[in-house]
Amino acid sequence: MAVDIKSLNHTQLNDLINKAQVRQNELRKEKVVKLREKVNALLKAEGYTFEDIFGGGRGKAKRTTSPVAPKYRNPANPAQTWSGRGKRPHWFNDALKAGKKEKDLAI
Template structure:
């Protein structure tokens, strides 16, 4: 391929392809480097976080707050009392119901 004989559009396309290939290669090299560093750290009995004093993010328990209120018309609908009131609570309170009557 003789670049001196290529048109401007062809050169632009070639440059785009080269830049894309370089970005992909960088991603692959970065991933490989991370794997190698983690493997070496593990070999010595450490994690990356321990070696570089990085904060370890706490694992989520996955469970939300315990429900405090239950819809008597649909036992599957509950509310913890946090955040926005669900529609069934809003409607019941607007119709004169006392919030405490829904407590579990």
């Protein structure tokens, strides 16, 4: 099917582009499904599972983080602490504006 794109107006051309992109995505998905079936068939024929070959998880490994010890303490309210990571708490900024230094707030 040959389309004379020179005879199309702006709207018709955008519509054609959108339809072509949709079809391109459909074809890619179909190809991925066929390839996945081939890989699974090959693994099964050899007596292996996907996890045997590529590992247990399919997603990214999640980082485990442990709590960080506090580095700074609010002198007005000792229950308020900050580890020095992330956004500065309001009490920390207020203390700096009041003339305190970071080392004055350190634990």
